[in-house]
Amino acid sequence: MTTTTVLQDVAKVGSPRKRGANLWSTFPWPLLPFFLFLALFFFLPIGAVFINSFKNNDGAFTFENIQALFHDPYRMAFLNSIKLGFYSALTASIPGVLLALAIEKKGGKNLKKFIASVSGVLANTGGVPLAFMFLAAFGPSGLATNLFKSLGLDLYSLGFTLFSFNGLLIVYSYFQIPIMIIVFTPALTALRREWRDASSNLGSTPLGYWRHVGLPILAPSFIASFLLLFASAFSAFGTARAMTVGNIALVPLQIGSLLDGNVTIDKANLGYSLALGMIVISLLAMIPYILLQKRASRWQVR
Amino acid sequence: MMNFRKNLDANIALAIAAIFLFLPLIAATEFSLRDGGTEKHSLISYRWILDQSGFSENLGITMRVMALAVILTLVLMVPTVTWLHLGGEKYKRLIDVLTMLPLIIPVVALATGAQLALPGFVHGTVYELSFLYVVVSMPYTYRALDIGMSARPLATLVAAARNLGASWINVMLRVIVPSILPSIFAALFMTITLSLGEFTLAQLLHWNTFPTWITNISQQNILGATALAVGSLFFAWVLLYIFTFLDRQPTQSAVNEE
Numbered sequence: 098m099t100t101t102t103v104l105q106d107v108a109k110v111g112s113p114r115k116r117g118a119n120l121w122s123t124f125p126w127p128l129l130p131f132f133l134f135l136a137l138f139f140f141l142p143i144g145a146v147f148i149n150s151f152k153n154n155d156g157a158f159t160f161e162n163i164q165a166l167f168h169d170p171y172r173m174a175f176l177n178s179i180k181l182g183f184y185s186a187l188t189a190s191i192p193g194v195l196l197a198l199a200i201e202k203k204g205g206k207n208l209k210k211f212i213a214s215v216s217g218v219l220a221n222t223g224g225v226p227l228a229f230m231f232l233a234a235f236g237p238s239g240l241a242t243n244l245f246k247s248l249g250l251d252l253y254s255l256g257f258t259l260f261s262f263n264g265l266l267i268v269y270s271y272f273q274i275p276i277m278i279i280v281f282t283p284a285l286t287a288l289r290r291e292w293r294d295a296s297s298n299l300g301s302t303p304l305g306y307w308r309h310v311g312l313p314i315l316a317p318s319f320i321a322s323f324l325l326l327f328a329s330a331f332s333a334f335g336t337a338r339a340m341t342v343g344n345i346a347l348v349p350l351q352i353g354s355l356l357d358g359n360v361t362i363d364k365a366n367l368g369y370s371l372a373l374g375m376i377v378i379s380l381l382a383m384i385p386y387i388l389l390q391k392r393a394s395r396w397q398v399r
Numbered sequence: 400m401m402n403f404r405k406n407l408d409a410n411i412a413l414a415i416a417a418i419f420l421f422l423p424l425i426a427a428t429e430f431s432l433r434d435g436g437t438e439k440h441s442l443i444s445y446r447w448i449l450d451q452s453g454f455s456e457n458l459g460i461t462m463r464v465m466a467l468a469v470i471l472t473l474v475l476m477v478p479t480v481t482w483l484h485l486g487g488e489k490y491k492r493l494i495d496v497l498t499m500l501p502l503i504i505p506v507v508a509l510a511t512g513a514q515l516a517l518p519g520f521v522h523g524t525v526y527e528l529s530f531l532y533v534v535v536s537m538p539y540t541y542r543a544l545d546i547g548m549s550a551r552p553l554a555t556l557v558a559a560a561r562n563l564g565a566s567w568i569n570v571m572l573r574v575i576v577p578s579i580l581p582s583i584f585a586a587l588f589m590t591i592t593l594s595l596g597e598f599t600l601a602q603l604l605h606w607n608t609f610p611t612w613i614t615n616i617s618q619q620n621i622l623g624a625t626a627l628a629v630g631s632l633f634f635a636w637v638l639l640y641i642f643t644f645l646d647r648q649p650t651q652s653a654v655n656e657e
Contacts, residue, residue: 125490127482134475135497138530142512143504149515196416199409214639215420217592218632224598225614226628233625234426241422271423274416279539283546325502332505335598339614349507349599356511356603369515372508383503 143376150370162370171367174346175374181262181347182331182382185269189330190323192270193277200278201285216275223272224335231268235259265340269330280325284318320385328379348375424629431626444626451623453612460525461609465594467529472540472590475533477583480544481575484553494541502538509535510603525606532594539589547582588642595635 153159165171200212234241237253245252258264288311296306334349341350348371355368434441448454483491501509513531521527533540553575560574576583601608613631617624 125482125487127487128479128490128494130475131479131494134530135534137518138513139501139504139509139534141516141518142509144512145516146508146512192416195412199412199416202409203406203413214588214636214642217588218596218635218639219420221592221596222632223596224610225617225624226596226610226631229617229621229625229628230423230427233430234423240426240429271419328503328505332507334507335602335610335614338602349505352507352511353603356514368511372505372511375505376508379503379505383499 146369146372146376149366150373152366152369154365162366163373165367166370166374170346171348171351171371171374174348174351175378177262177346178331178348178375179378181265181269182327182329185266185273185330186323186326188266189270189273189326190277190319193274193322193326194281194319196274197278197281197285201282212278216278219275220272220279223333225339227268227271227336228339231259231271235264235267260340260342260344262345265337265345268336268340269333272336273326273330276329277322277326280322281318284315284322288314324382324385327382331379331382332375424632427625427629431622431629433622444620444622445630447620447623448627448630451616453607453616457607457609457612460607461595464525464528464532464608465591467526468532468536468590468594469587471529471533472536472586473583476537476540476544476586477576478571480541480548481553481571483545484548485557498537498541501534506535506599507603510600513600514604525608527604528597528600528606528608529594531600532590532597535597535600536590536593540586543582543585543589544579547579547585551578553578584642588639591638591642592635595631595638 150162151158151160153161166175200209231239233239235252236242236259242252259268292310293306296310297303301309332349334353337345337347337350338353341347352368352371352375355364355371429440431444432440432442434443479494483494509531513527516522517527517530521530556574556578557570560570565574596610597608598610598614601611602614609631613624613627616627
């Protein structure tokens with residue numbers, strides 16, 4: 098039977114079972130609820146963003162919304178957000194790794210459990226509560242500021258302020274370092290004790306072990322975690338909204354104000370193209386992650 | 400000597416981390432206990448919270464949204480991951496990548512899209528947040544369950560139960576769930592922490608939840624808002640502490656098995 102006759106048969110009988118006999122029997126049916134859920138609550142909204150980015154107010158096709166991204170103030174906002182993502186990943190990933198190593202070294206089961214639950218909560222803090230905590234500590238009359246002052250170090254006369262790019266980096270690290278600990282710890286536990294013993298039996302120093310075994314194995318996981326931190330800071334909304342007073346242009350904030358209807362109606366669809374721009378940049382940043390994860394997983398006991 | 404030095408640098412790192420962790424917490428706690436502009440301390444700001452009409456209402460909304468997200472996570476993710484470990488192995492790579500996507504696609508973008516298009520049966524009710532929280536926490540919940548199941552001889556357990564005549568429902572509820580209970584708890588823990596603190600989706604989809612309520616009320620009373628911030632963080636920890644307490648029992652039996 099040729100394909101066409103099969104199709105004709107199907108058209109006559111109308112039975113889906115025959116048309117896709119192969120697909121029907123090989124489709125992973127137990128995964129259907131999962132696929133449906135993701136389709137409806139993830140791909141549908143994301144697809145809507147994509148389509149609406151190319152529409153003008155009357156619903157006609159246009160590139161105008163996309164072109165606007167390459168001009169200020171949106172171009173500036175994208176540059177700022179990328180910069181924030183990169184520096185935040187840098188300032189949080191290194192302490193995060195050192196802490197994960199320290200926790201792994203100390204190794205108590207209770208300590209690990211405690212750190213896991215603390216990190217879980219902190220990784221999800223943000224917004225106004227986080228901003229207020231930092232204001233209470235590092236604000237102009239904060240506890241830490243006063244403490245430093247009594248030690249003879251006046252932070253604010255040195256030009257420090259929380260409401261700046263660097264201030265944002267400090268505040269972000271409060272949730273970024275815990276995220277780093279959460280995502281990087283599994284890589285560390287995959288470093289097997291035997292490898293260290295083998296390397297020292299072969300006459301290597303601890304330094305040599307790290308140079309030739311530890312770092313090469315951890316590097317892909319590190320870069321992958323780094324990129325996750327980038328994505329997290331790049332797209333952080335609540336904290337940025339609470340910490341900036343319109344002095345730093347960031348893409349999530351611009352999307353927020355467009356969605357809140359704080360702007361003229363002719364820019365309504367610009368919010369969608371800004372969101373699309375964020376998606377594209379996040380996906381581009383993740384390409385190395387996916388490639389590296391493949392390499393890293395070779396060494397991870399799963 | 401080696402051992403001592405090893406632990407010394409770990410201890411120093413942990414001590415610095417503890418200072419960075421607790422300094423804002425302590426400062427905020429002290430600040431929230433101030434009695435107005437005076438030097439005295441009192442619980443006035445905490446009493447103020449309880450006097451706000453929105454407090455119990457918005458906390459209630461958040462708890463209900465959280466409860467639905469937890470149920471959805473359980474019903475959707477546990478059977479899915481179980482099947483991936485019991486015959487669906489060749490789809491694991493695909494699901495690994497799919498469950499990473501919500502971590503990569505910015506939540507702001509998801510919110511933008513959710514405003515445009517969501518299935519009709521939830522669109523326009525506050526419970527749409529629950530469905531979105533399941534998606535956003537999926538990278539963590541999936542991995543927690545996956546790691547838990549990888550560590551158990553699930554196929555053997557299931558084969559044994561089936562041979563003894565157990566139905567699939569029985570296998571699921573009385574063999575699989577108990578044997579991976581700690582990782583189910585770990586997965587739910589992620590959904591709970593996310594639901595308690597999530598601001599972006601709630602704000603951009605214009606829903607009043609506990610976190611958006613804190614944000615709005617912070618403009619009226621800074622001390623009160625700080626008290627709320629401290630209170631909600633401790634509330635999350637207490638909730639999660641109870642949670643780790645609950646999951647102690649199964650962990651114990653899991654250790655005995657090995």
